Structures are given as structure tokens and as C-alpha cells.
Amino acid sequence: MGLGAVSVRGMSVEVVERVVAVRTVGVGKRYGGGETRIDALDDVSVDFGRGRFTAIMGPSGSGKSTLLHCLAGLDRPSAGQVWLGDVELTRLDEKALTHLRRDRIGFVFQAFNLVPTLTALENITLPLDLANRKPDREWLDKVITTIGLGDRLNHKPSELSGGQQQRVACARALVSRPDVVFADEPTGNLDSRSSADVLGFLHRSVREFGQTVVMVTHDPTAAAYADRVLFLADGRLEAELLDPTAESVLDLMKQLDAHEAG
Numbered sequence: 001m002g003l004g005a006v007s008v009r010g011m012s013v014e015v016v017e018r019v020v021a022v023r024t025v026g027v028g029k030r031y032g033g034g035e036t037r038i039d040a041l042d043d044v045s046v047d048f049g050r051g052r053f054t055a056i057m058g059p060s061g062s063g064k065s066t067l068l069h070c071l072a073g074l075d076r077p078s079a080g081q082v083w084l085g086d087v088e089l090t091r092l093d094e095k096a097l098t099h100l101r102r103d104r105i106g107f108v109f110q111a112f113n114l115v116p117t118l119t120a121l122e123n124i125t126l127p128l129d130l131a132n133r134k135p136d137r138e139w140l141d142k143v144i145t146t147i148g149l150g151d152r153l154n155h156k157p158s159e160l161s162g163g164q165q166q167r168v169a170c171a172r173a174l175v176s177r178p179d180v181v182f183a184d185e186p187t188g189n190l191d192s193r194s195s196a197d198v199l200g201f202l203h204r205s206v207r208e209f210g211q212t213v214v215m216v217t218h219d220p221t222a223a224a225y226a227d228r229v230l231f232l233a234d235g236r237l238e239a240e241l242l243d244p245t246a247e248s249v250l251d252l253m254k255q256l257d258a259h260e261a262g
């Protein structure tokens with residue numbers, strides 16, 4: 001985000017210029033055909049600002065994971081466009097998409113997905129090793145300090161708690177300074193204390209490092225760490241909440257449920 005001044009009819013006006021990290025235009029995702037056709041996403045157009053933390057919520061089956069996967073180039077929409085900055089993902093072939101995911105996108109999964117034979121530190125630097133890139137020492141130190149694992153960095157995942165493993169997975173997603181970190185239910189397998197650690201880390205990565213984070217969650221408390229919450233229903237964007245609190249998220253969920261039932 002950048003603040004700037006523009007001149008309108010001779011007057012200087014302060015404007016907030018928010019740079020878009022990811023944009024979808026009319027994105028649809030259709031599975032099957034005929035009677036069994038499912039529109040997992042239907043005409044979704046939305047921007048995700050750079051340096052912002054966005055949560056995606058909605059009932060089971062509303063299309064949250066499908067949207068996240070289309071945004072991250074893990075899945076291809078059946079219609080519409082997805083842009084990462086000025087690159088249209090939906091035009092890239094598989095090879096270009098693989099490179100782009102490796103270089104510009106971080107992903108955090110619900111099930112941690114760490115390599116069991118590697119230490120925490122080796123897991124964190126794995127994306128750089130695979131890309132044959134040297135770690136930026138200063139950045140690596142900053143990320144490692146922020147996850148606060150201390151001497152457990154030399155332990156294998158099986159010797160770490162779920163929350164510690166997920167913090168390692170977050171650090172791994174951040175280490176290559178991706179344009180966006182996508183997190184799919186990152187606290188789905190964690191107790192409330194570990195969830196707070198992981199969400200606190202994601203929040204700090206946005207506030208202190210200017211990271212862009214997009215997270216799917218079912219949990220209003222988790223969504224309250226975000227700057228903005230998008231609500232999906234039946235594959236469509238249904239509502240949006242800025243500067244959420246757990247209470248305001250819960251209230252809106254109740255309203256949307258009542259609206260659906262009515």
C-alpha cells in the first residue's frame with residue numbers, strides 16, 4: 001500500500017493507492033456435467049491487496065478451497081482469469097505455472113506437510129535448496145526469530161508439537177519472500193493456544209514484513225486476525241467484512257445463515 005497525493009481540479013487530495021497482489025475476474029469452476037454438474041465457483045471477481053491479510057469463510061462446500069487453489073495456481077478455473085500482479089496465471093502452461101508457484105507463491109496446508117526426515121531448519125530452507133537459491137541470511141534469521149522455536153530448529157517434525165510444526169510450515173512458506181502466502185485451514189488441526197501462535201505469526205508477517213496472506217478458515221477467532229473477511233456461499237461471493245472481530249464475524253455468519261434458511 002502506498003499513500004500519495006494527487007491534484008484534482010487544482011486541489012491536492014490524499015489518496016490511498018492499494019496495489020493489488022492477486023485479482024480474479026469472473027472466475028468459475030465447474031465439475032461434472034448434466035444432472036451432476038457442480039459450479040464450485042460462479043463468476044467470482046475479487047481483488048486481494050498487497051500487504052493485506054484476507055480470510056475466506058463460508059459453509060462447507062461453498063468453494064473456499066477451490067478458490068484458494070485457483071488463486072495459487074494449484075487448480076485451473078473453467079472460466080475467467082486469475083492475475084498474480086501483472087501475470088495472468090490462467091494463460092500459463094504447466095511448466096511456467098510450476099516455476100511461478102515455486103518462485104512467487106507460498107502455501108500452508110492444514111496437515112503441515114513437512115518432510116519427516118529433515119530437521120525444522122532444513123524444512124524451512126527446502127524451497128530455496130530445491131530452487132538452487134542461497135538464503136538471504138538476514139531474512140532467514142528474521143523469519144526464524146519470529147517463529148520462536150529456538151533450539152528446536154534442529155529437531156525433526158515428529159519431535160515438535162502440532163503448533164510448532166505449523167510455525168515451521170509458515171516459515172517455509174515465507175522464506176522465499178513470495179508475493180502471496182495462501183493458507184488452507186492452517187489452524188484446523190491445532191488447539192486454541194497453538195492456533196494463536198500460528199495466527200500471531202501470520203499476522204506479524206503482514207504487519208512487520210508487508211507479506212500478503214490469504215487464509216481459508218471456519219473459525220471466527222482465526223478470521224479476526226485478518227484485515228478483511230470474504231464470505232462465500234454456493235460458489236459466489238456473498239458478503240465482505242472489514243476490520244473484523246470474532247463477534248462481528250459470528251454476527252454476520254448468523255445473518256447469512258438466517259438469510260439462507262429464509
Ligand SMILES: Nc1ncnc2c1ncn2[C@@H]1O[C@H](COP(=O)(O)OP(=O)(O)OP(=O)(O)O)[C@@H](O)[C@H]1O
Nearest residue numbers: 031032038040058059060061062063064065066067
Ligand atoms: N474434484 C472435484 N470433483 C467434483 N466436485 C468437487 C471436486 N472438488 C470440489 N468439488 C465440489 O465443489 C464444491 C466446493 O468444494 P470446496 O472444497 O471448494 O468447498 P469448501 O468450501 O472448501 O468446503 P470445506 O469447508 O468442506 O472444505 C463442493 O460441492 C465439492 O463437493
